[in-house]
Amino acid sequence: MKKIKRKKTKIIKIGNIEVGGNNPVAIQSMTNTPTKNIKKTIEQIKKLEKAGCEIIRVAVPDIASSQVLRKIKKSINIPLVADIHFSAKIAIESINQGVDKLRINPGNFPEKELGQIIKLSKRKKIPIRVGVNAGSLDQKILKKYGSPNAQAMVESAMKSIKKMENHNFKNLVIALKASDINRTIDAYEILSKKVDYPLHLGITEAGTEFSGTIKSSIGLGYLLLNGIGDTIRISLSADPVKEVRVAWEILKALDLRNRGIKMVSCPTCARATINVTKLAPQVEKMTENIKKPLKIAVMGCIVNGPGEAGEVDLAVVGAGKKAMIITKGDKKRLIEKKDILKEFKKEIDKIK
Ligand code: SF4
Numbered sequence: 174m175k176k177i178k179r180k181k182t183k184i185i186k187i188g189n190i191e192v193g194g195n196n197p198v199a200i201q202s203m204t205n206t207p208t209k210n211i212k213k214t215i216e217q218i219k220k221l222e223k224a225g226c227e228i229i230r231v232a233v234p235d236i237a238s239s240q241v242l243r244k245i246k247k248s249i250n251i252p253l254v255a256d257i258h259f260s261a262k263i264a265i266e267s268i269n270q271g272v273d274k275l276r277i278n279p280g281n282f283p284e285k286e287l288g289q290i291i292k293l294s295k296r297k298k299i300p301i302r303v304g305v306n307a308g309s310l311d312q313k314i315l316k317k318y319g320s321p322n323a324q325a326m327v328e329s330a331m332k333s334i335k336k337m338e339n340h341n342f343k344n345l346v347i348a349l350k351a352s353d354i355n356r357t358i359d360a361y362e363i364l365s366k367k368v369d370y371p372l373h374l375g376i377t378e379a380g381t382e383f384s385g386t387i388k389s390s391i392g393l394g395y396l397l398l399n400g401i402g403d404t405i406r407i408s409l410s411a412d413p414v415k416e417v418r419v420a421w422e423i424l425k426a427l428d429l430r431n432r433g434i435k436m437v438s439c440p441t442c443a444r445a446t447i448n449v450t451k452l453a454p455q456v457e458k459m460t461e462n463i464k465k466p467l468k469i470a471v472m473g474c475i476v477n478g479p480g481e482a483g484e485v486d487l488a489v490v491g492a493g494k495k496a497m498i499i500t501k502g503d504k505k506r507l508i509e510k511k512d513i514l515k516e517f518k519k520e521i522d523k524i525k
Contacts, residue, residue, distance in 0.1 A: 177427065179400045182371045185300045185346055187228055188252030188273035192346065192403045193371030198429050199404040200420040201228040201373070202413045203256070208238040208245075215248045217413065222251055223462065224417040225432060228404065230254040230276060239263045242270035254302070261286035268293045274346075276302040279336045280311055280329075291340040300344040303337060305330040306377060307351035307360075323359035326351065330364055345370045346404070350377035354392040361396050371403035382411040386419050390426075397427055418461075434460045437470040437485060445473030446491035447510060455514060456489075463525050487520050489513055500524075 184194035192199050202221050206213040208231045218229050233239050233255045246253045252273035257264045259281050267275065268290070275294060279287055294301055307321040310329050318325035326349050337345055347370050349360045357376055365372060376392045379385035389407045396402050405423070407416040424430035438453035439445075453471045460469065470488035475497070488499040495507045498516055501524075508516045 177398060177400055177429065180365060180369075182369050182403055183343075185344060185371050186298075187254070187300055187346075190227055190252055196403070198397065198402055198424055199227045200225060200417060200424070200430075201230060201254075201404055201406040202226045202416045202420075203230040203232070203406065203408075205413060208233060209235075209241050211241050211244050214241075214245055218245070218249045218251070220414050221417055222249065224414045225421050225464075226251060226413075226417045228252045228254060228274075230256050230406075232256045233263055233267055234258075236260075236263055236266060239266040239270060242267055242272055246271050246273075261290055264290045265293055268297055268299065271297075272299065274300050274302060276304055276348075278304055278306075278309070279333045287336065288340060291337065291342045294344070295342065298344075300346055301337065301342070302346040302348060302373060303330065303333045304348045304350070304373075305333060307356060308377075321351070321356075323351075323356050323363060326356070326360040327363045327367070330360075331367065334368060334370070343370075346373050347371070348373040348375065350375050352376065352378045354388055354395075357392050358395055361401050362399070365401045372401060373404045373406065374402040375406040375408055377408055379408045380410065382409050382415055385409040385411070389419060390423050393423055394427065397423070397429060431466040433463050433466065435466070435468045437468070437472075437488075439472045439477065441473045444476055446493055447471075447473060447489070447496050447513065449473045449491075452489070452513060456517060459514070459518060460521060463521070465525055467521075467524065486524060487517070489517055 182193040184191050204214050204217050206217050208214055229251050254274040254276055255267035255272040256276045261282055305326055307326055310321045310325055314325050314329050330349050349364055351357045374393050374396055376389050379388045393405055405420055407419045409416050425435055438449055441449045449471050456471055468485035470485045472490045474491045486501050490497045496510050496513050497505055497507055499505050
């Protein structure tokens with residue numbers, strides 16, 4: 174894999190996390206509980222934290238939702254971002270409740286109200302993410318380009334950035350989202366050459382768990398490989414914990430982050446002497462909460478098994494009537510097939 178040369182962007186602080194510059198690509202997600210249901214929202218954020226979410230965004234559709242943000246923030250350990258459309262009153266209440274960042278579309282606010290939001294954000298030293306979505310572009314720009322293409326998205330983003338900079342506000346993160354890969358890639362590539370603010374990547378409304386994972390992996394994978402992107406969110410019509418898992422897998426696959434299990438498992442064939450299809454997901458489940466980076470292999474037979482095993486920390490390989498556990502340093506031992514999971518767990522407990 175080619176060495177990724179990340180574009181150096183401005184460093185922006187979101188609560189206790191820094192994005193941009195040389196900081197690792199940060200993983201974000203968004204809750205799908207009603208924000209004003211404090212208990213459910215906190216419960217979901219805790220699950221997301223456990224899965225490795227590093228920044229959490231909540232939608233704040235009404236004033237009641239903004240008034241619970243302080244309580245939510247007190248109960249969680251990751252920065253809290255308030256996502257606000259149209260209402261300056263909600264934005265101001267959210268800032269006063271102590272959120273760590275706002276996500277707004279500056280075009281949705283009259284100039285005077287935008288000024289008030291910016292003034293307060295400056296005072297509280299919180300950044301603002303300016304989000305441009307292909308589905309809700311400025312009407313004038315849309316008319317100029319005829320369709321929400323990449324150029325139209327970039328022009329819309331530049332207009333929003335200018336609006337913020339006119340208030341001498343540069344504590345910005347920028348996002349440019351479309352629901353298809355080509356437009357998203359084009360838009361980010363163009364924008365990345367024009368500004369040095371950190372870029373938040375995502376394929377918006379990417380789809381269900383399966384199709385959305387593929388779309389996000391291709392789109393974000395391409396951009397990240399080309400050095401673009403400081404934070405990512407995978408949008409799936411699924412439990413947001415899945416979004417975080419996919420985000421990690423993408424970053425691990427690109428060697429941009431390292432956490433928990435990196436798994437190698439074979440597709441099996443007529444040579445397989447252990448049931449890899451059943452075992453590999455069981456091993457994955459058993460190890461999903463491990464944070465220490467570990468490489469694990471589950472291989473069906475000794476043809477390729479030991480070779481792959483040599484490059485991982487722990488492997489199980491089908492070996493005729495038995496199974497073979499191989500640990501780093503090439504220590505091999507034969508075990509009964511019925512004991513594979515139990516023995517595997519013992520080895521993991523030793524190294525984790
Ligand atoms: S490791 Fe063995 S069982 Fe698995 S695909 Fe390769 S040859 Fe087949």
